[in-house]
Amino acid sequence: MGPLVPEFINNELNLVFAVLIGIAFGFILESAGFSSSKKLAGVFYGYDFTVLRVFFTAGVTAMVGVLVLSHNGLLDLELIYVNPLFLWSAIVGGLIMGLGFVIGGYCPGTSMCAIMIGKIDAMVFVLGAMLGIWGFIEGYPIFEGLYTGYDFGIPQVSQTLNMPLGLFAFLMIVVAFGSYWLVGIIEKKATKNVVVDTTSKRSMIVITVVALIIGLVASTLKPEKAMILDKINDSAYTSSFEINTISSDELALRFIYKDKSLQVIDIRNSKDFQTMTLPSATNLSLNDFFTKSSKNIFNLEDKVNIIVGDNDVNSKKGYILAKELGFENVLQLKGGFNQFKSDIIDFKSSSTMEANLTDTQRFRREASSIVPVLIEKSKPKVIEKQKVRALGGCG
Amino acid sequence: MKPNKYMNPYLAGLLLGLLLVVTIYITGHGLGASGAAKSVVIYSLESIAPAHSENVPYLQDFNATHEGSPLKTWLVFEILGALLGAFISGVLANRLKFTVEHHSGITSKTRLVAALIGGALFGFGAQLGRGCTSGAALSGMAVFSTGGILTMIAIFGGGYLFAYFFRKLWIN
Numbered sequence A: 001m002g003p004l005v006p007e008f009i010n011n012e013l014n015l016v017f018a019v020l021i022g023i024a025f026g027f028i029l030e031s032a033g034f035s036s037s038k039k040l041a042g043v044f045y046g047y048d049f050t051v052l053r054v055f056f057t058a059g060v061t062a063m064v065g066v067l068v069l070s071h072n073g074l075l076d077l078e079l080i081y082v083n084p085l086f087l088w089s090a091i092v093g094g095l096i097m098g099l100g101f102v103i104g105g106y107c108p109g110t111s112m113c114a115i116m117i118g119k120i121d122a123m124v125f126v127l128g129a130m131l132g133i134w135g136f137i138e139g140y141p142i143f144e145g146l147y148t149g150y151d152f153g154i155p156q157v158s159q160t161l162n163m164p165l166g167l168f169a170f171l172m173i174v175v176a177f178g179s180y181w182l183v184g185i186i187e188k189k190a191t192k193n194v195v196v197d198t199t200s201k202r203s204m205i206v207i208t209v210v211a212l213i214i215g216l217v218a219s220t221l222k223p224e225k226a227m228i229l230d231k232i233n234d235s236a237y238t239s240s241f242e243i244n245t246i247s248s249d250e251l252a253l254r255f256i257y258k259d260k261s262l263q264v265i266d267i268r269n270s271k272d273f274q275t276m277t278l279p280s281a282t283n284l285s286l287n288d289f290f291t292k293s294s295k296n297i298f299n300l301e302d303k304v305n306i307i308v309g310d311n312d313v314n315s316k317k318g319y320i321l322a323k324e325l326g327f328e329n330v331l332q333l334k335g336g337f338n339q340f341k342s343d344i345i346d347f348k349s350s351s352t353m354e355a356n357l358t359d360t361q362r363f364r365r366e367a368s369s370i371v372p373v374l375i376e377k378s379k380p381k382v383i384e385k386q387k388v389r390a391l392g393g394c395g
Numbered sequence B: 001m002k003p004n005k006y007m008n009p010y011l012a013g014l015l016l017g018l019l020l021v022v023t024i025y026i027t028g029h030g031l032g033a034s035g036a037a038k039s040v041v042i043y044s045l046e047s048i049a050p051a052h053s054e055n056v057p058y059l060q061d062f063n064a065t066h067e068g069s070p071l072k073t074w075l076v077f078e079i080l081g082a083l084l085g086a087f088i089s090g091v092l093a094n095r096l097k098f099t100v101e102h103h104s105g106i107t108s109k110t111r112l113v114a115a116l117i118g119g120a121l122f123g124f125g126a127q128l129g130r131g132c133t134s135g136a137a138l139s140g141m142a143v144f145s146t147g148g149i150l151t152m153i154a155i156f157g158g159g160y161l162f163a164y165f166f167r168k169l170w171i172n
Helices: A011-031 A037-045 A050-071 A087-104 A108-116 A120-138 A140-148 A165-190 A201-218 A224-232 A235-239 A248-256 A270-275 A292-298 A312-324 A336-345 A359-377 B009-027 B034-048 B057-065 B074-092 B108-128 B133-142 B146-169
Strands: A262-266 A281-283 A304-308 A330-333
Touching (some): A011 A108, A011 B009, A011 B074, A037 A050, A037 A087, A037 A120, A037 B146, A050 A165, A050 A201, A050 B009, A087 B108, A087 B133, A087 B146, A108 B108, A120 A140, A120 B034, A140 B108, A165 A201, A224 A312, A248 A336, A248 A359, A270 A281, A304 A336, B009 B133, B034 B057, B034 B074, B034 B108, B108 B146, B133 B146
Parallel strands (some): A262 A281
């Protein structure tokens, strides 16, 4: 599963990819005409909207691509770099960049490409950019408040607009293609009928239709993780799922016999876990199930994994998720932790007359004095979360 | 020989978008540009004025969180590749020529002064905005980042907001 760095590609090899990716990047920018400031600035004066066409098409393509990869489980969205949101520094920084764009006619990437085909104004632009960066570095204490203030973490539009990623991608495609048709008209007026975009009307119709169809498909896509979580929350799906269970009594018996193959996976919240859990339990949230370290825990040889939630419904969800993720040797504790606690730990015999007790009740009475001692002896294991997001951005 | 035509913009956008997806799949992050310029600035400062650099708070923070030479970063290598790629494209399309490109209504000198000022503003803004058109706007959009998309809106919104005042640089 992607990203391939750092697990499958080491840092040295990554730098080789950096050069190769860079070559393609520079080639595309130059070929599209981004080595010309006149062409770039046209987007702000209506005579050449190439920037908008290239930029928007690249943006929606990448959005759909990222969705497709995560939908198929090829890319873990929780590991990729998401640009953080520092509200005012994003807005003020962006506005200053916009001002620099209309005055200087380039942005950093395009100016570097323009240098390579001999644009002297681009060389001066890059020199200016370095001076601007130097100014920021030297004056950092002045701007630090603005730079680090209004920190909203790393939200995605799905959280900010409360909208599925697929729907957002679809809307962006609609906006993009709507704007292509609109700017074509503006361009014609501004240039007095000089054709900037030579794409024929017929091809334009074809691309628009294809893009909208792709967008409609994309709007149904969800990261694989979200789909699996949807599934385990769907009662129609879970009620028909075949579940292998273990009862509180059997589990207690196996604790008493010190069954080494037992591995309790406690999926309750960490606060409840700290307060009291079962012997040899490991605390994993359903979210944690998706990590590689969880996979290693579940797939330990000669272990039987007992899924323990608060109650039967939660435990069942945990069981189904484990099965969906392909984990072997899983059992669900019937009734979850609550039932185990009332059956065994807090067992109160209803009758004091020995003869009136059933075998089960005798066993539970016995177990209720042994199991708490075992719980006391075994220390809960807290698993270190191994997920580390990629670093990125170019501030 | 006349320079060749530019690539169809939708095709260029499609290719750029696919490249971005590949980049995210391989590295976990997107494309960038201004970050490479920052690395060069930091390297230059530390080489030219080492004593001064030691007293600059920003660089103290930077060195505490970054190991090795500031030049040995992914973005520096990516931009080295980009320079090569742009050069190849320029050669193939017959576009290599030393020139100051400017609107006929202004002189070369005016254009160069504007490029210097514009560059300085862009470089400064890219620090505040944590990335430029590539690293914040485009790559941010690809990963549905609210911060990146907001920066994108601010860049282009800012461009349209200020365009009127600098129209003499570009149009009659």
